[in-house]
Amino acid sequence: MKPSMAGEPGGYSVAMETVDRLEPGDHACLTYSDPEERLDLLAAFVSRGLQLGERVMCFTDDPVAAELRQRGVPAGETVLPVQALWGEGAAPDAVAMVRHLRAERDRSPRGLRVALDMCWAARPQAGAEQLLAFENEVAKLFANGGLTALCEYDREAFDPVTLAYAARTHPRTVTAAVYHEDAVLRICRQHVPPGIRVAGMLDVSRAGVLKDALSEAVRLDPDVHLNLNHLRSLDDGAAEVIVRTAAGLPRNRHMIVVGDRQAGQTLRVAGAPGVPNLRLLVRDL
Structure with a gap:
């Protein structure tokens, strides 16, 4: 079953951007239905971070490392399982995830660039409230420009209400030209x-x-x-x-x-x- 979410985000004026125009400190949303297009945009996002000398982390359960290498982007330790965001707990925990990202940002002096596969929010044990809490709390980490993040939402995994919420809670929305x-x-x-x-x-x-x-x-x-x-x-x-x-x-x-x-x-x-x-x-x- 696709998760749904009620509630209205506040305060953001959403700007559409191509992925190569994201700057340090941006918090962007990518909704996709074409897996190859998602990988292409992810490769561009990672490549840009490496060019800037940023530390790059991709949290996903999908086997994207080989796909990134095929696109000329070194993967190495860049790709991590989604569960690494919240640690040993069985269920996704928004507080633990935000705490983990804050710690990684603080130990990345040249900036941290993170790609977040939001598939964790579609797990039965996650609950819509965890996604709501995560997006609200993670937004507080961008004030000093030390973190750049791309939150990826698969249109096949989420209902239209959640996708609309995700688009509105991010200051920027990434799209292919x-x-x-x-x-x-x-x-x-x-x-x-x-x-x-x-x-x-x-x-x-x-x-x-x-x-x-x-x-x-x-x-x-x-x-x-x-x-x-x-x-x-x-x-x-x-x-x-x-x-x-x-x-x-x-x-x-x-x-x-x-x-x-x-x-x-x-x-x-x-x-x-x-x-x-x-x-x-x-x-x-």
């Missing part, structure tokens, strides 16, 4: 590696939005990574846009396209083998 979204196609920014993620069905009628998104990636990224892993279909016209964009890159830059065999075949027919700047990585199903 979305270039296009409709019933059949979603194109969004991919942070690690930098580029574009496309999911759904892509045909020539939507080739214009793909071209615009790729143009943005060409402007921002040294090499453009195009993730087609969740693309269900790709037609010839859209494939030609990808090939032409890669062909227009300078000789020292590349487009790296990851997708399934069907997408790979469509890109080959569109001329991918004749473009030295295009690297095609086909995954096995």
Whole structure:
């Protein structure tokens, strides 16, 4: 059963941010339904902390360490089980969790960056009051700028009332930069590696939005990574846009396209083998 929560938070004006714009001292919320997008945003959050020299901790029961490494982010001791937040007790304890985070913050002179998988609040023994107490008390830890936190809420685990509460109790809400979204196609920014993620069905009628998104990636990224892993279909016209964009890159830059065999075949027919700047990585199903 999904936990629900009543009650109104107070005092926050919520700002939507991309994850790379979070600064030391920010307390942000991420609600997600796509696990790969969540991992992408988490990798960007961790990577930014490491760049700043902060101490980084990710509390989750999900096996994210290998996924972070695949995205070029060292995991090591960064990933910890959620229960490490409250210690030996069988049930999540908001007071113990906040006390633990305060102690970790105080012994991190260059700042502490924490990713919190809020799955613990969906456990039957947690109770809605523990989530309410945790979010209210943890907000007090951000005053001196020594802590940056990203609280992650899986939309499949929480009801809409709790998700709305979570969004309103955080000063910032993290979201992927979305270039296009409709019933059949979603194109969004991919942070690690930098580029574009496309999911759904892509045909020539939507080739214009793909071209615009790729143009943005060409402007921002040294090499453009195009993730087609969740693309269900790709037609010839859209494939030609990808090939032409890669062909227009300078000789020292590349487009790296990851997708399934069907997408790979469509890109080959569109001329991918004749473009030295295009690297095609086909995954096995």
